[in-house]
Amino acid sequence: MEILVYGTINSVSLALMGLGFAMVYGISRVPNFAHGALYIICGFVTWTLFQIVGLSYFVAIILSLCVNGILGMSMYRFVLIRVRGMSISEIIASYAIGLVILEGLRFGGFRGMTYTLPVFMEGSLMIGGVPVDYHRVVMTIIGVALVAGLWVFTHYTRIGLALQGMAQDERAAMMLGIDSDFMAMVAMGFGAVLAGVAAILILPLGNIVVESGYHVLIMSIAVCIVGGLGSWMGAFFAAFIIGYAQILTVVYIGSHFQMVVAILAIILTLILKPSGLFGQQKELEERV
């Protein structure tokens, strides 16, 4: 039972980390290597608004998500748009932005282990005889609801359908009057907000430290590669595979090897099915 409970929690947490990265890549084909930095900066902005400025926690969260969205869109509008289509340059540029943000935060004094966000609910409950704290339960419910909400958004709203059109065939979408650059910018903003949502849900479990930005980036890349680059639903399922594999590793092999799981999953995917579990477009390219 504990494997089921904590496997699900761990998987949803990984899915939250990777969703934003998967969505941006799926729509704009821009590998946003600043994803981890956007995750961390949202945590610090929320902390500043809540602890220093004195806003209510809810208002601080909403404002910091807005800041993240604007930051994501600005990154595309002012930097990434210039290198769009050149994958190596996109990686270098986005990673450089991420480095500037993370190291800038560190240089600005955001170091140490005392930056924390409050949990949504105190206490714990028993699920099938397994103790779980309320915040993890809330995080899991919101995480699943978010995925469901994203599915509805991309299937039933105008912008969502436009984003999907972009993801399927950018040129065809442009012929139908969809502004490719505008939609890519929206996708970047959306991805940044998703990184922020992940931060708001996950960071209260521990503390906000710059180094987590790199960890989040690695985990995001892992779930996206296993799930199939460009498929955010694939990323969601991959998060469950890696999440459960991590928990099973801890239980049956040892905690020592849990970080290896994600890296091993990347290597195995690249050897056995480079397109990933749901990377259909890439798979077609591979066949051709």
Add this chain to the structure above:
Amino acid sequence: MKSYRLRVCLSLFVFMALLSGAHAFAEKPIIIGAPLSTAYLYGWDAERGIKLAVDEINAAGGVNVNDKKRPFKVEVIDTRDLEPGVPVSEALMALERLILSKKADFILGGPNRSEAALAAMSLLSKHKKISIVTSGVLTPKYHKMVAEKYEKFKYCFRIHGEAVNLIGEMIANFADLKEKHGLTKVFIMAQDVSHARGAAKVMGKVASSKGFEVTGTEIFPTGTTNFSMALLKVKKTGSQIINIWMDMPESAILLKQWYDLKIPALPFGSTLAAAEQPGFWKATEGKGQYTLCNVVNAGNAPSDATEWTMKFYNAYAKKWGVEPEGLGSSSSYMAVYVLKDAIERAGTLESDKVVTALEQTDMMGVYGRLRFDPKSHQVIAAQDPKDGAVGSILQWQDGKRVVVYPKSIAKGSIQLPPWMK
């Protein structure tokens, strides 16, 4: 007219004072190179300790080298060795830069990670640079290497307690907990780094030999963010003490979850950086209550170990706006005073002569009497500050860091959480 004269006199006085001040430090400064992982607690606390001592010494006239007053100057370089994934070679390059480019006369502080400090020993030997490690380096291998190859590694000193001292102190507390509360089952959790892995192994053996049941040992890679399953193992095995060896920030996740799940085992850590900082209480909204951690030496938490202790504690708090934060604060501060004392006795900066002088060090400091073992260059530890360097174990009680060990300096006793009673 009178006021004009007064102003002229005052100006002349100020001018002369400035001139004499300038003359006091006309001599070349003695450069202290501090290779530290400055973004991490054990790096910046050492930097602050060193700078505080340097400021005090310079304000008091500097270091007397053969009747010439020379000031200390600190050159800090970021080694990043405490950060996950940063190779040891980075720290070595940083150290070499300090020696070759910054012309450091002495090395104080780090590197902080044991692996990096061990690798740096050969480099220090090559350049014949005296180094006193003051923060983070806990592996017993460090002073064993000095003892084994004295001629090669005689330039390396360590002024703080090491893992074996820490284990001894913790075992003494376990024995106390066994006697008073009947706690006998220990679960060990360690970070996958040299000192922690080694300490966990030794702790397992020592605890077993002392009649404790070691119910499990889990090693976590640096950066681990999920401790749920391990905590459930603790609960399932009926463990009563969780012995934690982790300096990674993520250990805060472990401690918060321990509190939320009301795991009936007392968290007792060493190098538990997250719980060492005074801001831990606020950051965990009180969930840090009952957490115990070994902060290696006295002075890193408030106590009256010696006359120096609170003087240092308050001076640190005044200068940096925060109480001494990590396990490297008091030792880094004292290293500068010990070095000053050795240089003055040697009357030169020549490495071999200062090594001899350091071996003869015998002075009182923040955490007791400071002497180095002449063969291994490890500071001599003791239970009483009159005899040697004393350790310090604190417990978070109602928002305060209360020293509970050793008894000679304790300010309170260990409390158990209500769900353990």
